[in-house]
Amino acid sequence: xxxxxxxxxxxxxxxxxxxxxxxxxxxxxxxxxxxxxxxxxxxxxxxxxxxxxxxxxxxxxxxxxxxxxxxxxxxxxxxxxxxxxxxxxxxxxxxxxxxxxxxxxxxxxxxxxxxxxxxxxxxxxxxxxxxxxxxxxxxxxxxxxxxxxxxxxxxxxxxxxxxxxxxxxxxxxxxxxxxxxxxxxxxxxxxxxxxxxxxxxxxxxxxxxxxxxxxxxxxxxxxxxxxxxxxxxxxxxxxxxxxxxxxxxxxxxxxxxxxxxxxxxxxxxxxxxxxxxxxxxxxxxxxxxxxxxxxxxxxxxxxxxxxxxxxxxxxxxxxxxxxxxxxxxxxxxxxxxxxxx
Amino acid sequence: xxxxxxxxxxxxxxxxxxxxxxxxxxxxxxxxxxxxxxxxxxxxxxxxxxxxxxxxxxxxxxxxxxxxxxxxxxxxxxxxxxxxxxxxxxxxxxxxxxxxxxxxxxxxxxxxxxxxxxxxxxxxxxxxxxxxxxxxxxxxxxxxxxxxxxxxxxxxxxxxxxxxxx
Numbered sequence: 224x225x226x227x228x229x230x231x232x233x234x235x236x237x238x239x240x241x242x243x244x245x246x247x248x249x250x251x252x253x254x255x256x257x258x259x260x261x262x263x264x265x266x267x268x269x270x271x272x273x274x275x276x277x278x279x280x281x282x283x284x285x286x287x288x289x290x291x292x293x294x295x296x297x298x299x300x301x302x303x304x305x306x307x308x309x310x311x312x313x314x315x316x317x318x319x320x321x322x323x324x325x326x327x328x329x330x331x332x333x334x335x336x337x338x339x340x341x342x343x344x345x346x347x348x349x350x351x352x353x354x355x356x357x358x359x360x361x362x363x364x365x366x367x368x369x370x371x372x373x374x375x376x377x378x379x380x381x382x383x384x385x386x387x388x389x390x391x392x393x394x395x396x397x398x399x400x401x402x403x404x405x406x407x408x409x410x411x412x413x414x415x416x417x418x419x420x421x422x423x424x425x426x427x428x429x430x431x432x433x434x435x436x437x438x439x440x441x442x443x444x445x446x447x448x449x450x451x452x453x454x455x456x457x458x459x460x461x462x463x464x465x466x467x468x469x470x471x472x473x474x475x476x477x478x479x480x481x482x483x484x485x486x487x488x489x490x491x492x493x494x495x496x497x498x499x500x501x502x503x504x505x506x507x508x509x510x511x512x513x514x515x516x517x518x519x520x521x522x523x524x525x526x527x528x529x530x531x532x533x534x535x536x537x538x539x540x541x542x543x544x545x546x547x548x549x550x551x552x553x554x555x556x557x558x559x560x561x562x563x564x
Numbered sequence: 565x566x567x568x569x570x571x572x573x574x575x576x577x578x579x580x581x582x583x584x585x586x587x588x589x590x591x592x593x594x595x596x597x598x599x600x601x602x603x604x605x606x607x608x609x610x611x612x613x614x615x616x617x618x619x620x621x622x623x624x625x626x627x628x629x630x631x632x633x634x635x636x637x638x639x640x641x642x643x644x645x646x647x648x649x650x651x652x653x654x655x656x657x658x659x660x661x662x663x664x665x666x667x668x669x670x671x672x673x674x675x676x677x678x679x680x681x682x683x684x685x686x687x688x689x690x691x692x693x694x695x696x697x698x699x700x701x702x703x704x705x706x707x708x709x710x711x712x713x714x715x716x717x718x719x720x721x722x723x724x725x726x727x728x729x730x
Contacts, residue, residue: 228650229650229651233643251621269615270618277622
């Protein structure tokens with residue numbers, strides 16, 4: 224081969240790599256949003272689900288897709304497609320996610336069992352943003368349908384806050400007559416919710432469960448690394464500082480409540496994160512810590528001006544939970560301003 | 565000495581191997597995925613193709629990234645082939661043959677190992693299966709030279725230099 228021929232072939236390879244790079248650039252990030260938004264209208268549920276998941280990866284840059292996502296979350300006949308749309312919305316627009324929550328709350332009392340099941344699952348998909356739905360989901364634990372109760376348990380685990388309501392509800396579910404419900408409740412303590420001291424006796428009791436699967440899972444929950452969550456606070460702080468898996472770290476800290484008091488400075492810095500979900504979760508952590516987070520009051524007062532109304536609500540709750548006179552005064556003034564608008 | 569016709573044949577072989585390696589490396593993961601989807605759906609190519617396209621950049625799948633990772637050692641092999649065989653015409657025919665057999669060994673190892681890894685991972689999915697996609701290029705980069713060495717060894721055994729006249 225002549226040097227020219229070799230050069231041409233190498234040039235062809237460089238051109239191919241360039242084309243692949245262009246294809247990647249065109250198919251990812253905000254540039255992919257129009258195509259993914261169209262895919263949300265596809266007749267194939269798998270396409271709609273994959274499109275919603277891809278939009279979640281893009282995050283806030285997928286804002287133009289909020290309306291079709293909202294539509295999918297509220298009206299898609301396929302439960303999983305609705306859930307994935309709801310899951311995506313919480314990463315893009317908290318107000319839209321709250322809209323989904325509000326729309327599904329009445330469905331928890333629907334006569335149609337399928338509607339109640341779907342409502343539970345979709346609310347769980349919203350994660351901590353669906354915190355106001357916790358009391359309704361706790362009521363769903365008394366549903367006559369075992370699957371509704373099981374989904375309600377799963378959703379409570381996914382929402383995870385406030386721990387003061389969620390953990391007692393999950394403890395109650397540990398003694399549900401249905402094996403599937405007990406199993407789901409145990410899974411929460413084994414894999415996502417740090418079991419508090421109040422949970423341990425119930426887990427020990429389940430070690431003797433006649434169902435071997437339940438007994439094994441109870442052992443897993445008792446041996447769960449989450450049990451030493453207090454010792455892992457430094458890990459969560461490192462995660463926050465590195466900006467990796469912030470939602471997980473913040474949720475864990477919110478569940479720990481006052482025990483996470485040492486993390487206040489790290490959490491304050493998240494109040495200025497560009498992602499509203501993280502800012503909301505940071506406010507939830509500070510609220511869960513309570514009075515010990517009093518050093519965060521000035522930052523929280525500043526965060527009352529957050530552009531996201533759901534973050535503002537979370538900040539108000541946090542200030543009320545901290546309860547210093549300065550915090551109360553700021554909340555009152557903010558509510559007054561908001562109502563006069 | 566090689567004739568003009570031999571040179572053209574060698575160029576054709578070189579270019580075919582060069583682009584074949586690149587295309588194979590990039591396309592293999594996709595081809596395996598689509599074939600597996602078709603097998604699962606009993607022949608619905610359109611659905612299998614759509615599913616593949618959906619998962620090109622989807623979290624948890626990233627078939628595009630897998631294709632690129634798989635292509636890296638193949639691209640390096642292709643460039644090696646381009647220079648090694650592309651400049652071989654000036655050599656004696658025996659050396660050209662030995663180089664061809666060496667390259668065949670390298671290509672066989674690359675294609676065989678890569679195909680085996682991708683088919684195996686697709687047929688028997690596992691929680692840690694995705695690790696294959698990260699380690700495979702490293703294994704290939706080590707084993708391709710070994711394949712070439714084996715090919716050269718075989719060619720040395722098959723085509724010995726004629727003994728010098730006594």
